[in-house]
Amino acid sequence: MKKALKAQTKHDLEGWFAERRQPRYRVGQLLEWVYRHRVDDFEHMTNLPRDLRGEVAGAYALHSVWPVTAESEAAGTRKTLYGLGDGQAVETVWIPAPGRRTVCVSTQVGCPVGCAFCASGQDGFVRNLTSDEIVDQVVREAAREEAPPSRLVVMGMGEPLLNYDNLIRALDILNAPWGMGIGARRITVSTCGIVPGIRRLSKEGKQWNLSVSLHAPDRETRALLVPTETRYALEEVLEACHLYRQRTGRQVTFEYTLIRDVNDSPRQALQLASICRELDAKVNLIPLNPVEGAPYQRPDEERIERFVAEVEKGRGKITVRREKGGAIQAACGQLRLRRRP
Numbered sequence: 518m519k520k521a522l523k524a525q526t527k528h529d530l531e532g533w534f535a536e537r538r539q540p541r542y543r544v545g546q547l548l549e550w551v552y553r554h555r556v557d558d559f560e561h562m563t564n565l566p567r568d569l570r571g572e573v574a575g576a577y578a579l580h581s582v583w584p585v586t587a588e589s590e591a592a593g594t595r596k597t598l599y600g601l602g603d604g605q606a607v608e609t610v611w612i613p614a615p616g617r618r619t620v621c622v623s624t625q626v627g628c629p630v631g632c633a634f635c636a637s638g639q640d641g642f643v644r645n646l647t648s649d650e651i652v653d654q655v656v657r658e659a660a661r662e663e664a665p666p667s668r669l670v671v672m673g674m675g676e677p678l679l680n681y682d683n684l685i686r687a688l689d690i691l692n693a694p695w696g697m698g699i700g701a702r703r704i705t706v707s708t709c710g711i712v713p714g715i716r717r718l719s720k721e722g723k724q725w726n727l728s729v730s731l732h733a734p735d736r737e738t739r740a741l742l743v744p745t746e747t748r749y750a751l752e753e754v755l756e757a758c759h760l761y762r763q764r765t766g767r768q769v770t771f772e773y774t775l776i777r778d779v780n781d782s783p784r785q786a787l788q789l790a791s792i793c794r795e796l797d798a799k800v801n802l803i804p805l806n807p808v809e810g811a812p813y814q815r816p817d818e819e820r821i822e823r824f825v826a827e828v829e830k831g832r833g834k835i836t837v838r839r840e841k842g843g844a845i846q847a848a849c850g851q852l853r854l855r856r857r858p
Contacts, residue, residue: 521649522551522577523656524686527695533576539569547573548695555660581653582607584661599654601626605643607674609654611662620666622654624684625675630709631744632732634774634805634813645680651687655697669699672707672728678714685721692723701725707772712749715757719764727761728801729754731771733780734788741779759796769798775824776805777814783827790831799834 525533530544543565550562559574582599585606589595593613600606607623626643628635659665669691671677677684688704690696705726708714718727733739736751758769773789775781793800802825805815816824821837828835 519576519578521581521647522579523581523652523690524647524649525577526686526690527693537572543569545695551579552656552696552698555656557660580657581647581649582657584657597658599657601646601650607646607650607654609658609673611658611666617668618662618664618666619668619670620655620658621670621673622651623673623675624651624671624677624680628675629679630676632709632730632742634742634776642675645683646675648683648686648690651683652690652696655691655699659697665697666699668703668705670705670707670728672705676709676711677706678708678711678718681714681717688723688725702767705770709743710749710754710757712753712757715754715761719757719761724765724767726767726770727758727765728770728772729758730774731789731792732774734785734792738780738785742774742776755792755796758798762796762798769796771798771800772803773800774803774805775816775821777816777820779813781816781820781824783823786824786827786833787831790828790833793828793833793835794831799836800828802835802837804837 527544527548530547531541534541534544546564547562550556550565554561556562557579559570559579562570565573582601585598585600587595587597595611597609597611598606599609605626607626609623610621612619612621623646625645627641629642631641655666655669671684671688684706688706691699692701692704701724705728706718707728707730709730715727715729718725730743731739731754732742733751739751740748761767762769771789771793773780789800792798802821804821805813807815825835825837
């Protein structure tokens with residue numbers, strides 16, 4: 518059975534080439550074709566000898582995901598359904614903006630967390646993605662755009678820190694100068710607050726951004742929004758965030774989905790501001806995006822503005838994420854488990 522090429526590190530490939538008495542520079546040539554030129558066939562790697570191309574093709578699979586369908590909205594945001602080798606599929610989003618190109622990738626088929634306001638877990642959890650399936654989403658998007666992304670956000674389907682080992686291997690490949698070369702400070706990992714994963718992440722010695730889906734500043738409200746099976750005590754989550762801040766020097770961002778009459782009161786805004794001050798964190802406020810079957814409602818603009826004003830009054834740092842991709846069900850919380858047609 519062939520190995521997945523995009524799961525291999527440069528070191529892995531150097532060992533394989535050395536066993537075949539091939540010069541080390543051939544590895545660099547191969548990786549340049551894969552990650553810089555993003556070719557879709559080994560035969561396009563013209564500076565590799567034909568016999569070597571055939572040997573590499575016999576040992577490694579070049580692709581791990583395949584585009585099935587794609588939808589775009591007028592502003593340029595595009596959602597692609599990628600098929601996987603076992604018939605499953607995940608969704609990936611490309612988000613262009615002035616001066617930046619962002620790709621949002623998935624790490625699991627479905628999601629085991631199952632927050633009631635998010636579409637990703639409504640149909641349950643199937644499996645983790647492999648590292649190459651994560652990497653190939655980025656490569657495929659870059660190939661389509663003929664340009665690498667300037668930012669990577671791990672905010673698609675799934676809980677990244679429940680697929681920790683595959684996540685880290687993928688990020689190392691995407692960050693490496695021989696890989697996609699995306700700077701560590703331009704990579705953001707999002708989590709619902711998996712405390713052991715945050716602690717492990719803080720020991721990696723990387724400058725990745727950490728984004729924690731807080732959604733409530735108190736235990737009682739958070740219990741309504743994040744299911745018991747994957748919920749850690751709020752105090753534990755905040756302690757882990759503090760540890761990440763200490764060890765990496767990176768400011769933590771709290772994702773806060775604003776839901777009418779659930780977590781949008783002035784009291785909760787001031788509680789949130791207090792948490793931000795204590796951790797020197799910032800809030801990315803996301804007014805609820807509509808999800809079919811979800812029991813919650815989006816606040817109107819007046820309530821959103823009032824909440825922001827209360828957080829700022831409490832000296833909290835807050836910005837409002839304006840919806841991108843809503844017309845194609847690609848906004849935050851709208852990606853969902855779909856099967857390949």
